[in-house]
Amino acid sequence: MTKLKVCDIMNEYYTLTNYLHPKVITYAMEDYLEMLYRLTLNKENITITKLSKLLNVKKSSCSKMISKLENINLVYKNNNLLLTNKGLKIGKYLYKRHNILTNFLKKINNKDFKLEQVEKIEHFIDPITLKNISKFKI
Numbered sequence: 228m229t230k231l232k233v234c235d236i237m238n239e240y241y242t243l244t245n246y247l248h249p250k251v252i253t254y255a256m257e258d259y260l261e262m263l264y265r266l267t268l269n270k271e272n273i274t275i276t277k278l279s280k281l282l283n284v285k286k287s288s289c290s291k292m293i294s295k296l297e298n299i300n301l302v303y304k305n306n307n308l309l310l311t312n313k314g315l316k317i318g319k320y321l322y323k324r325h326n327i328l329t330n331f332l333k334k335i336n337n338k339d340f341k342l343e344q345v346e347k348i349e350h351f352i353d354p355i356t357l358k359n360i361s362k363f364k365i
Contacts, residue, residue, distance in 0.1 A: 275289050325349055327357055
């Protein structure tokens with residue numbers, strides 16, 4: 228039996244932030260991208276004002292986040308806010324993830340379903356678990 232050294236075990240641990248966001252996108256960015264994708268599906272004109280109201284954030288905070296999303300090429304401005312191809316791909320996944328979790332939790336919680344629970348879980352669930360949840364006949 229191979230004996231593990233403490234340094235080997237220590238290399239397996241990360242902070243919660245590192246587990247959540249090993250890449251560039253934060254959970255706040257995910258919320259923005261998901262909402263932008265929803266509005267895109269509805270073919271709505273998307274403005275900072277509209278987006279900030281829907282997400283219940285200040286216009287100034289919304290504007291700062293949009294700038295961050297522009298800097299990583301997920302959003303661009305043309306009279307309205309638009310998702311880039313990469314932003315659309317991520318937004319589609321986030322929207323699908325939200326719907327899978329919503330349907331699953333509605334099914335298992337019935338009258339006790341709370342959207343807040345979906346909003347919290349969706350940022351922490353990994354793609355494999357999400358895929359397995361989606362296989363349930365709901």
